[in-house]
Amino acid sequence: MPSFAAGRIALLGDAAHAMSPDLGQGVSQAFEDAAALCHHLGHRLGGAEPADVAERLLRYDAERRLRATRMMRAAFRQSRLTSRTGIAAWLRDTSLRAVPSRLATRRLAALWNA
Incomplete structure (x- = not known):
């Protein structure tokens, strides 16, 4: 709009x-x-x-x-x-598991505080 x-x-x-x-x-x-x-x-x-x-x-x-x-x-x-489904979902899940939890937590906190 x-x-x-x-x-x-x-x-x-x-x-x-x-x-x-x-x-x-x-x-x-x-x-x-x-x-x-x-x-x-x-x-x-x-x-x-x-x-x-x-x-x-x-x-x-x-x-x-x-x-x-x-x-x-x-x-x-x-x-x-x-x-996503199929290979895209597998790639997503594999990539997300590789992200250190401290980095993921910081990124989520930045999103909510935006």
């Missing part, structure tokens, strides 16, 4: 960025979207007057787009990796 917001309408969760369940991030991203919407529309920033809503929703979009897109791409890559 070109934007999570258009005028006074915003999308969040799967409506804005549906992803495969491979990383277990769908609901987490929806919660992050909701928190960002509350932040941009809520009283902490003085509350949104009707005339301000479209601009504030664009700020929400700017805040959320990069992280949500990164998670969607990571979930897509994980889905492609785990859905």
